[in-house]
Amino acid sequence: MLAALSAALAAMLGIPLWSASATGAGSLAVTGYVEQGSAAAVIDRSAPALSTVGVDGVNLDRTGGAVTAVDGSARSLLQRAHTDGLRGELLFGNYDNAIGDFSPRIAADLLHSARNIRVVAAQLTTIITSQGWNGVTVDLESLDGTDRAGLVHFVTALRADLPVGRSLSIDVGAATSLSDYAASGFDLTRLGHVVDRVVLMAYDQHGPWSQPGPIGAIDWQRQSLAVLLTRVSAAKVDLGVAGYGYTWPKGSALHHGTSLSDAQARQLTGRAVARTRWVKASGEWTATLNNGTILWWSDARSYRLRLALARRFSLHGVAVWQLASSDPLVQ
Numbered sequence: 001m002l003a004a005l006s007a008a009l010a011a012m013l014g015i016p017l018w019s020a021s022a023t024g025a026g027s028l029a030v031t032g033y034v035e036q037g038s039a040a041a042v043i044d045r046s047a048p049a050l051s052t053v054g055v056d057g058v059n060l061d062r063t064g065g066a067v068t069a070v071d072g073s074a075r076s077l078l079q080r081a082h083t084d085g086l087r088g089e090l091l092f093g094n095y096d097n098a099i100g101d102f103s104p105r106i107a108a109d110l111l112h113s114a115r116n117i118r119v120v121a122a123q124l125t126t127i128i129t130s131q132g133w134n135g136v137t138v139d140l141e142s143l144d145g146t147d148r149a150g151l152v153h154f155v156t157a158l159r160a161d162l163p164v165g166r167s168l169s170i171d172v173g174a175a176t177s178l179s180d181y182a183a184s185g186f187d188l189t190r191l192g193h194v195v196d197r198v199v200l201m202a203y204d205q206h207g208p209w210s211q212p213g214p215i216g217a218i219d220w221q222r223q224s225l226a227v228l229l230t231r232v233s234a235a236k237v238d239l240g241v242a243g244y245g246y247t248w249p250k251g252s253a254l255h256h257g258t259s260l261s262d263a264q265a266r267q268l269t270g271r272a273v274a275r276t277r278w279v280k281a282s283g284e285w286t287a288t289l290n291n292g293t294i295l296w297w298s299d300a301r302s303y304r305l306r307l308a309l310a311r312r313f314s315l316h317g318v319a320v321w322q323l324a325s326s327d328p329l330v331q
Contacts, residue, residue, distance in 0.1 A: 028310055029317030030329065031199070031238060033091070036074040038324045043080050046329035051317065053081035054137055057091030058127070064109025065116040067092065067123045075131060082132070089169065090131075092124060093139040102141035111140075111150025117157050125161040135167030137199065143185025152190045159194050169197040174205070174216070174224035174240075181227070192232035199319045200228055203242035203298070208257030212294040215242040218283035218305055225313055238319040241306045243326020245285075245297025261325035265297040300327035 031052040034042060043053055055077045058068050070090070081088040094110070096103035110116045128136050138155060140147075159168050170191055175181045181188055192198060202221040206213030214220075221239065228237060245265045247257045260268070265285070269276050273290035283305045287295045303320065310318050320326055 028307060028315070029238070031089070031317065031319040032323040032326075032329060033319065033321045034077055034323050036071045036077065038073075038077065038322075040077060040080040042323040043077065043084060043086070046323055046326075047084040047086060049329040049331045050084075050086050052087040052089055052134070053077065053323075054089045054091055054319070055081075056322075057093060057137075057139070058124075059092070059096075060094050060103075060106050060110055060120065062096065062098070062106060064094075064106045065113065065119055067120055067127065070127060070131065078131070078133060087134040087167075088132075089135045089137050089167065090128060090133045091137045091139050094141065104142045104144065107140050107143055108147060108150075111143075111147045111154060114153070117150070117154045121154065121157040121161050124158060125163075128166055129163060133166070135169065135196070136162070137169040137171060138195075139171040140185075141171070141173065145183050145185060147185035148182065148187045151185055152187050152194065155191060155194050167196045168194070169199055169238075170195045171199045171201050171240075172228070174200055174202040174221065176220070176223045176227060178227060178230070188228060188231035192236060196236065197238055197316060198228070198232050198236055199238045199240055200224060201240040201321075203240055203321060206296065207246050207259075208248065208255050210254070212248040212286075212296065214279070214282035214284045214286075214296050215245060215298045216240075216284075217281070218309065219281065221306070222309065225309075225315075229313065234314045235316055237313075237315045238317045239306055239310045239313075239315055241303055241318050241320045242298035243303065243320045243322060245295055248294040250292025250294075259325070260295075260297070262297055262299040262327045265295055265299070269295065300330070303327070303329065 029051040030049055031054050032046055032050050033054040035056045055074045058070055061068055078088040094103050094107040096106055124136055172186050173184055202224055203216040205216050205220055245260050269287045274287045276287040279286055283302050284296055284298050
């Protein structure tokens with residue numbers, strides 16, 4: 001009866017319900033992420049290939065015991081997703097503008113407090129149900145092994161609070177061993193039993209914080225998937241795909257590079273004298289400009305290879321970060 005009432009209410013509000021069989025590209029579900037403040041047109045241009053739009057989103061406040069307010073632009077992006085016949089999920093994380101990164105302390109203040117877990121789960125549920133979101137994605141990053149039990153506790157509380165028909169997903173950073181997943185705060189077996197979907201963030205293998213290299217080499221992604229699937233059903237897993245690139249200026253200190261869209265990478269290499277090549281082993285492009293700057297980026301060609309990889313592993317789908325910087329997605 002509760003499921004029927006939830007479905008009827010969703011139909012009245014024009015909200016697509018979550019379905020494990022929702023598809024975008026062939027038999028795969030496709031999620032495209034957008035940040036609040038993005039133009040709605042970035043959803044429209046990829047809408048025929050999408051199942052879900054993930055909107056980033058809300059965060060823990062600095063106490064770790066409350067959720068920040070949903071920006072009006074995020075709600076507008078949800079409305080555009082629904083207008084395009086797509087689901088909309090709200091991303092919830094521990095990003096701290098004061099440090100310009102995900103905060104381990106803020107996450108710990110949530111995950112090591114039973115009271116904060118109850119309060120934040122209830123607040124998120126109220127936001128999801130009152131604003132018409134189809135689900136929520138938990139994107140808590142920069143965790144460590146001491147956070148594992150608390151993370152399971154939190155998603156269990158959130159799952160219990162969310163009504164039938166609203167999905168619960170969790171983002172998991174890619175790793176190539178079970179011990180590395182555990183050290184990053186993820187009890188894969190227990191999380192996989194609770195959530196509807198595990199999104200493997202198989203990108204940022206390299207960036208301005210590291211030596212130059214692929215954003216997410218396909219061999220590295222394959223290894224990370226193989227380990228993850230020993231603990232989580234393939235039918236619950238989405239492969240995260242990069243739709244962007246990074247620069248590494250010659251002779252600069254680490255952290256001085258920038259991110260850039262696929263279109264910007266092509267424009268930059270088109271204007272400058274550059275040695276550009278497709279790296280088959282990584283499934284990405286790289287270029288060296290005449291000033292010594294190195295680029296790596298993952299574009300539409302890279303995306304097609306990841307679709308094939310997801311099908312090979314019989315995954316639920318793929319999830320692209322992000323629509324504003326990626327090439328338009330196609331079916």
